[in-house]
Amino acid sequence: MNETQDFESELVNEKNGNCLEFLKFFDPTTMSIHLKENQKPLGKKGKPGNFELVQVGNETLQRDYLEIIITQILSEIDDETLGNTEISKPGALVIQYRDYRIAITRPPFSELLEITIVHPIKQMALEDYNISEKLMARLTKQAEGILISGAPGSGKSTLASGLANFYNRTGKIVKTFESPRDLQVDPGVTQYTKLDGSFENSADILLLVRPDYTIFDEVRRREDFRIFSDLRLTGVGMVGVVHANSPLDAVQRFIGKIELGIIPSILDTVVFVKDGGITKVYELELKVKVPTGMTEQDLARPVIEICDFETNNLEYEIYTFGEENVIIPVTKKHKKLGIERLAEEKIIDKLKRFDSNPQVEFLSDSRIKIYVSKDSIPGIIGRNGSTIKELEAMLSLHIDVEEIESLQSDETKLDSDFGIPFDFSESRTSLLLDVGKKYSGNYADIHVNQEFLFSSRIGRKGQIKILKRSNDGKKLIRFADSKNSIEIMLKNR
Numbered sequence: 001m002n003e004t005q006d007f008e009s010e011l012v013n014e015k016n017g018n019c020l021e022f023l024k025f026f027d028p029t030t031m032s033i034h035l036k037e038n039q040k041p042l043g044k045k046g047k048p049g050n051f052e053l054v055q056v057g058n059e060t061l062q063r064d065y066l067e068i069i070i071t072q073i074l075s076e077i078d079d080e081t082l083g084n085t086e087i088s089k090p091g092a093l094v095i096q097y098r099d100y101r102i103a104i105t106r107p108p109f110s111e112l113l114e115i116t117i118v119h120p121i122k123q124m125a126l127e128d129y130n131i132s133e134k135l136m137a138r139l140t141k142q143a144e145g146i147l148i149s150g151a152p153g154s155g156k157s158t159l160a161s162g163l164a165n166f167y168n169r170t171g172k173i174v175k176t177f178e179s180p181r182d183l184q185v186d187p188g189v190t191q192y193t194k195l196d197g198s199f200e201n202s203a204d205i206l207l208l209v210r211p212d213y214t215i216f217d218e219v220r221r222r223e224d225f226r227i228f229s230d231l232r233l234t235g236v237g238m239v240g241v242v243h244a245n246s247p248l249d250a251v252q253r254f255i256g257k258i259e260l261g262i263i264p265s266i267l268d269t270v271v272f273v274k275d276g277g278i279t280k281v282y283e284l285e286l287k288v289k290v291p292t293g294m295t296e297q298d299l300a301r302p303v304i305e306i307c308d309f310e311t312n313n314l315e316y317e318i319y320t321f322g323e324e325n326v327i328i329p330v331t332k333k334h335k336k337l338g339i340e341r342l343a344e345e346k347i348i349d350k351l352k353r354f355d356s357n358p359q360v361e362f363l364s365d366s367r368i369k370i371y372v373s374k375d376s377i378p379g380i381i382g383r384n385g386s387t388i389k390e391l392e393a394m395l396s397l398h399i400d401v402e403e404i405e406s407l408q409s410d411e412t413k414l415d416s417d418f419g420i421p422f423d424f425s426e427s428r429t430s431l432l433l434d435v436g437k438k439y440s441g442n443y444a445d446i447h448v449n450q451e452f453l454f455s456s457r458i459g460r461k462g463q464i465k466i467l468k469r470s471n472d473g474k475k476l477i478r479f480a481d482s483k484n485s486i487e488i489m490l491k492n493r
Helices: 002-018 021-025 063-076 133-141 156-169 199-209 222-233 247-252 260-266 335-351 374-381 383-395 404-418 471-479
Strands: 030-036 042-047 050-055 083-089 092-097 100-105 114-118 145-150 174-177 190-192 213-216 237-243 269-274 277-289 301-308 314-321 324-329 359-364 367-372 398-403 423-426 430-434 443-448 451-457 463-467 486-490
Touching: 021 030, 021 063, 021 114, 063 092, 063 114, 133 277, 145 156, 145 247, 156 174, 156 213, 156 237, 156 269, 174 199, 190 199, 199 222, 213 222, 222 237, 222 260, 247 269, 247 277, 247 324, 260 277, 260 301, 260 314, 335 367, 335 383, 367 374, 374 383, 374 398, 383 398, 430 471, 443 471, 451 463, 451 471, 463 471
Parallel strands: 145 237, 145 269, 174 190, 174 213, 213 237, 367 398
Antiparallel strands: 030 042, 030 114, 042 050, 083 092, 092 100, 100 114, 269 277, 277 301, 301 314, 314 324, 359 367, 423 430, 430 463, 443 451, 443 486
16 A cells, blocks of 8 residues: 555656656556557556556557657656666667656557557565575675576566665675666666677776676677676676576576586576566586486586575586587486487487488497498498497497397387487477377377376377467476477377
8 A cells, every 4th residue: 555655656746747648557556558559558567477468548549649758758858867768779769767668669660659668566675585594695695697587577677676786785886787777776886788889898898897796687699698708707796687488498598609618607596587586596516527317437527517506406417418518307217318318319310311210229328229221231330430430429329230120029118118209399389399200190198307298199290289378288388498308208109
């Protein structure tokens, strides 16, 4: 009740002083309003994780009325203490007025004139979150490479603002990188935007002022990941905000953009936000070890361990397998399954130029047997064994080759025990698991992280097609962190 009264009091004061028309569309539950020419006004109302788009006015909006709103806003930001223009391009204008972020688009960029205004519905201090003493101690004394991740509207920027203010109030020098500048931070926090159109130029200035922490809001472009990494390696504490559907997805965003071995030096703490609260925290650490599921000591390599921060349970490992960087889930059951499936996929992909239907059997951690047609064997072996030696070196595995006819009696068991390889893709409406035409007409069980999810029939094209909006599709999207967490097991042949 007090929050509502405070908001209404603030609204009255602003209206009396500034007569800004758009303010009438806001109330304490409104996150954003959407004003488009020839449409009725809409607003997103609710709370993080539970917003609903509703109509906030009965009158169809005309261009003249929208131009009046724009003129009022532009007049207000003549006073730089109230706001400023963040982005100005033909057909698009982004303005920060007080704590309102305003995006204006018009033809030719958009087909009609539109104004979108976003307003934070709640400011939260770090102490307002349900943070354990263990996590608070880490954020206070140890974490210097923090990644805040979550879906749009989950509360990432709210947490980033709270963290910036927390560091500022504990005697740290804090800066932000934002475009546009819309984090709600204390006056002692300096908000930087792109200098001469580039965060790289901003970074040059930042290094001269030597902040303790920099909040990088919306790390999304390849350049952003590089700048974030470079600043962290110079000793600046970094807090990045990234759109991601899971904390693992957030880590994956860095793979391929920076060298794998330095990722733990860049990121030590990954925080996942959902519905306005912290639901998962990962810590990253680099070790030289034999990956989980392998036992041979000569297979040791640099491995990034991703552990649940609160429980210390190891959940994922990242390392180089063959020529690729991979993320393998680690569970107490069937620890070998992930690495075996990965190896199988890589081997089959390599062998397809010789044989359309190769099969793989694991004999030990360091030895496998492949089954191919008789005609394919000479090409796979290569002159003086050159081809097979190359493959063995790439995978760090010894490979035996046999005719596929010797496997026929055990083929069904092999597929049932180890799953079958597949390619993953998606369309606008569906998820596609392609296992190959040879399995057409069979039924398969879909497992995620060794847990049964649902059964499905394999179609004529060798695909399992799952509608995203279906219950099965929603389950798969919800529980699968990556392709590597999915396993397809044949029910019959």
